Amino acid sequence: MEQLFQTLYGIPLLGLVFQLGGYLVDRLPSIAPIVLGLAAPIALGALCGVMNERSGVVNIGIEGIMLIAAFVAFVAGAFAADAFPAEGSDVFGVTPALLIGVAAAVISAMLVSLLHAWLSISIRADQIISGTIINIAALGLTGYLNRLIISANPRAGAGTFKSFNPPDALVDLPIIGWVLNMFLDQGPIAMIVIVLVIVLQIMLFRSRWGLRTRAVGEHPKAADTVGIDVIALRYRNVIIGGAFAGLAGAYLTLEATSSFQNGMTSGRGFIALAAVIFGRWTPIGSFGAALMFTAAEALGVAIRFRPPDGDLAALGDVMTAIPNQVYGALPYIITIIILAGVVGRSIPPAAVGQPYYKESRA
Amino acid sequence: MSGGPSGPDQEPATDPKPAMDPSADAGPVIEAEAPQAASPQAAVPPPLPRDPVARFWSVAAVPIAAVVLALLVGSLIILASSFFAVGGFEPLLPVEAYSSLLRGSFGSVNGLVNTVVAATPLVLAGLAVGIGFKAGLFNIGAQGQFLMGALAAAGTGAALAQQPPPIAIGGALLAAAIGGGLWGFIPGALKAWTGAHEVVTTIMLNYIAAAVIGYLITGPLAAPGFSFARTGPVGNAALPIILGRNGHLGILIALLAVPLAYWLLWRSTLGFELRTVGANPNAARYAGMRPGLLTIFTLSLCGLLAGLAGGGQILGTSGFMNASYGTATGFDAIAVALLGRAHPVGILAASLLFGAMRAGSGLMQIEARIPVEIIDVIQAVILLFLAADVIVRRILRLRAARSGVDEIQTVTRSYGEQAAR
Numbered sequence: 001m002e003q004l005f006q007t008l009y010g011i012p013l014l015g016l017v018f019q020l021g022g023y024l025v026d027r028l029p030s031i032a033p034i035v036l037g038l039a040a041p042i043a044l045g046a047l048c049g050v051m052n053e054r055s056g057v058v059n060i061g062i063e064g065i066m067l068i069a070a071f072v073a074f075v076a077g078a079f080a081a082d083a084f085p086a087e088g089s090d091v092f093g094v095t096p097a098l099l100i101g102v103a104a105a106v107i108s109a110m111l112v113s114l115l116h117a118w119l120s121i122s123i124r125a126d127q128i129i130s131g132t133i134i135n136i137a138a139l140g141l142t143g144y145l146n147r148l149i150i151s152a153n154p155r156a157g158a159g160t161f162k163s164f165n166p167p168d169a170l171v172d173l174p175i176i177g178w179v180l181n182m183f184l185d186q187g188p189i190a191m192i193v194i195v196l197v198i199v200l201q202i203m204l205f206r207s208r209w210g211l212r213t214r215a216v217g218e219h220p221k222a223a224d225t226v227g228i229d230v231i232a233l234r235y236r237n238v239i240i241g242g243a244f245a246g247l248a249g250a251y252l253t254l255e256a257t258s259s260f261q262n263g264m265t266s267g268r269g270f271i272a273l274a275a276v277i278f279g280r281w282t283p284i285g286s287f288g289a290a291l292m293f294t295a296a297e298a299l300g301v302a303i304r305f306r307p308p309d310g311d312l313a314a315l316g317d318v319m320t321a322i323p324n325q326v327y328g329a330l331p332y333i334i335t336i337i338i339l340a341g342v343v344g345r346s347i348p349p350a351a352v353g354q355p356y357y358k359e360s361r362a
Numbered sequence: 363m364s365g366g367p368s369g370p371d372q373e374p375a376t377d378p379k380p381a382m383d384p385s386a387d388a389g390p391v392i393e394a395e396a397p398q399a400a401s402p403q404a405a406v407p408p409p410l411p412r413d414p415v416a417r418f419w420s421v422a423a424v425p426i427a428a429v430v431l432a433l434l435v436g437s438l439i440i441l442a443s444s445f446f447a448v449g450g451f452e453p454l455l456p457v458e459a460y461s462s463l464l465r466g467s468f469g470s471v472n473g474l475v476n477t478v479v480a481a482t483p484l485v486l487a488g489l490a491v492g493i494g495f496k497a498g499l500f501n502i503g504a505q506g507q508f509l510m511g512a513l514a515a516a517g518t519g520a521a522l523a524q525q526p527p528p529i530a531i532g533g534a535l536l537a538a539a540i541g542g543g544l545w546g547f548i549p550g551a552l553k554a555w556t557g558a559h560e561v562v563t564t565i566m567l568n569y570i571a572a573a574v575i576g577y578l579i580t581g582p583l584a585a586p587g588f589s590f591a592r593t594g595p596v597g598n599a600a601l602p603i604i605l606g607r608n609g610h611l612g613i614l615i616a617l618l619a620v621p622l623a624y625w626l627l628w629r630s631t632l633g634f635e636l637r638t639v640g641a642n643p644n645a646a647r648y649a650g651m652r653p654g655l656l657t658i659f660t661l662s663l664c665g666l667l668a669g670l671a672g673g674g675q676i677l678g679t680s681g682f683m684n685a686s687y688g689t690a691t692g693f694d695a696i697a698v699a700l701l702g703r704a705h706p707v708g709i710l711a712a713s714l715l716f717g718a719m720r721a722g723s724g725l726m727q728i729e730a731r732i733p734v735e736i737i738d739v740i741q742a743v744i745l746l747f748l749a750a751d752v753i754v755r756r757i758l759r760l761r762a763a764r765s766g767v768d769e770i771q772t773v774t775r776s777y778g779e780q781a782a783r
Contacts, residue, residue, distance in 0.1 A: 060502075060561065060565070119749055119750060123749070123750050123752055125749040125750065126749070128500055128502075128561055129500075129700065129745075129749055130749055132502070132693075132696055132745075133742060133745040133746055133749055135693075136693060136696075136697060136738065136741060136742045136745065137738075137739070137742030137743070137745075137746070139690070139693075139738060140735055140736075140737070140738025140739040140740075140741065140742050141738075141739050141742070143733070143735035143738060144439075144443075144733050144735035144736055144738070144739050145443075146735075147733035147735060148443050148446040148447060148733060149446060152446060267569055270565050270566075270569070273562065273565070274562070274566065277562065323577045323581065324577075325573040325574070325576045325577040326573070326577075328573055328576075329569065329570050329573035329574075332566035332567070332569045332570050332573075333566075333570060335562065335566050336552065336558065336563050336566050336567070339552070339556070339558035339559070339562055339563060340552050340555075340556040340558045341556050341557070341558070
């Protein structure tokens with residue numbers, strides 16, 4: 001067996017691919033929980049994107065919605081922690097303050113989404129401009145209030161949710177143990193992501209709501225003709241989508257870290273957009289894309305600390321020779337390649353970006 | 363794809379270009395491709411009045427009103443935040459804040475120069491976004507192009523630091539133009555050849571630019587002898603000061619770019635084709651123009667302008683670049699282009715406004731204890747009023763005035779058609 005691998009690894013060029021496989025099998029189990037944790041906000045943002053774009057609304061404001069939600073989660077949590085000090089529960093370390101923070105984040109995100117919905121559905125403003133405005137406003141507003149409120153109370157905060165520690169017996173299971181660990185060694189928000197992804201996937205392709213959403217995204221006129229209220233459906237989807245982005249924001253300030261920094265979403269909303277495209281506008285696909293993107297990033301970090309060695313030395317040389325920034329930029333590069341149709345096309349819903357005029361002759 | 367619900371979406375009903383400049387020979391040709399099916403919601407705006415004052419108002423009323431309304435909203439926000447800023451309700455705080463903002467930006471010679479210096483990159487980057495709008499392209503990538511121009515200028519400037527100033531400056535600015543231009547060429551070529559929508563590709567390229575900068579500045583371009591990763595000093599490539607204490611040559615470049623952009627858009631064949639493609643790509647193709655090539659040209663030109671903005675910042679103000687060099691100029695540029703209605707003169711005016719707010723905000727933070735970030739909030743509210751121009755027009759009772767962003771109605775409509783050719 002050992003010999004077989006050594007022969008495989010020895011093949012010029014192709015051997016590197018086998019070595020990469022070997023490296024991933026060896027290393028992935030240990031970084032898997034981190035990868036999922038990094039992917040959680042991106043996947044939630046992507047769910048928001050899927051909800052929007054499947055019903056025909058472009059939302060590039062996910063980044064801004066997430067940022068506002070992250071800020072609101074932190075501030076609401078901090079104030080609530082002052083008002084109701086409490087010990088965290090055994091599992092997840094839940095406190096009333098944390099729950100209030102999450103609720104506030106989700107509500108604020110839905111309100112911002114309502115603004116986007118109003119601008120792009122009712123006012124029929126350019127949807128990309130509406131999203132851009134939300135991004136600019138989010139950066140400014142949170143920066144302003146951060147200086148005003150948080151900087152003045154540097155020790156405020158609601159703490160974080162705790163990760164669930166899966167029992168060792170489960171983690172040690174062969175082959176699937178690390179996958180279970182990946183999904184279970186998480187806080188509540190990251191853990192719920194996989195549930196949301198699956199539910200939304202089923203809903204989108206197996207429910208009446210899903211069929212209607214897709215119809216409205218592809219051909220709103222036809223959907224209208226059969227009695228679907230295009231405007232109401234778009235409003236509903238944009239606002240519910242906002243709730244996902246709100247959860248992503250809450251994850252950043254109440255689960256991943258316990259602080260707020262200006263611009264802390266640092267492009268996650270845009271990677272989410274990329275994940276939507278890469279995942280071909282499906283929840284599962286974009287979740288996979290988010291995992292892949294963050295795995296590339298985590299791998300970049302892992303290589304810096306423990307490059308492949310021994311049998312894998314050849315691979316180690318190649319991987320350490322690649323500048324670290326390449327791993328970070330991979331999601332963006334891959335998205336462009338996908339969009340350009342070099343590796344398979346990804347075709348968006350036909351009516352994305354087009355406001356709907358109910359009475360127009362079309 | 364073109365069989366989709368296309369009626370009101372593809373008509374250039376809101377295209378004000380022929381009327382904007384009646385003397386231009388462009389007029390009759392664009393009118394020939396007049397809207398086919400005007401829905402009541404997307405009515406054709408009335409022709410611009412001949413009287414110059416009335417004409418100015420019909421174009422500028424909405425942007426000016428948006429600015430005034432945003433300042434009012436800003437004063438409400440300042441009022442509401444007075445509890446945090448000065449620890450009590452202070453009804454005069456908005457007045458205090460705005461007056462120190464004014465004094466900081468226009469109250470002294472230094473303030474004035476600071477305003478102009480802050481406006482300089484905004485003019486160039488604003489044109490980079492605005493010209494894109496005219497061609498029906500939404501260049502969100504001005505930020506990446508700005509950064510690549512800055513990187514190229516910093517690297518070349520450091521390499522040419524010992525050369526005579528004309529060579530050093532010329533070389534570094536050329537590098538900035540090429541660096542930015544390349545970063546504009548890529549999304550242009552991708553759109554022309556593969557149909558990848560520029561909104562997504564330029565956002566991605568913004569981040570790729572940041573990665574490239576992180577790599578080059580911590581690696582090959584890092585200058586030895588500094589405690590943090592940065593490029594070497596630009597030496598002789600530094601732009602000469604031509605105005606006050608810190609008014610550098612970049613001001614002149616920005617001022618030159620405005621009439622040049624105007625000439626290009628309304629006095630040249632290329633500009634005519636560019637605007638035609640923006641208004642109606644199908645009509646342009648039918649008339650024998652080549653939308654693909656024009657897209658590549660436009661985005662490369664946009665990148666060049668944004669690159670020059672970045673180069674000007676490095677060579678004119680900071681003198682070097684570090685790995686975390688990041689100003690939001692490319693995003694402010696979007697606001698500038700929208701407020702200036704994608705017109706070079708409008709962009710100049712909007713840049714001066716935003717530049718003044720940036721230049722004065724420091725004094726405002728010191729005197730009125732209102733964080734400088736209020737500027738970003740006000741900018742965002744301005745954009746909000748521009749996008750929701752219905753409200754503005756209702757407040758002003760302006761039926762006839764043009765909407766704030768009608769030049770760019772075609773941008774998002776094409777989003778769903780990407781990659782579907």
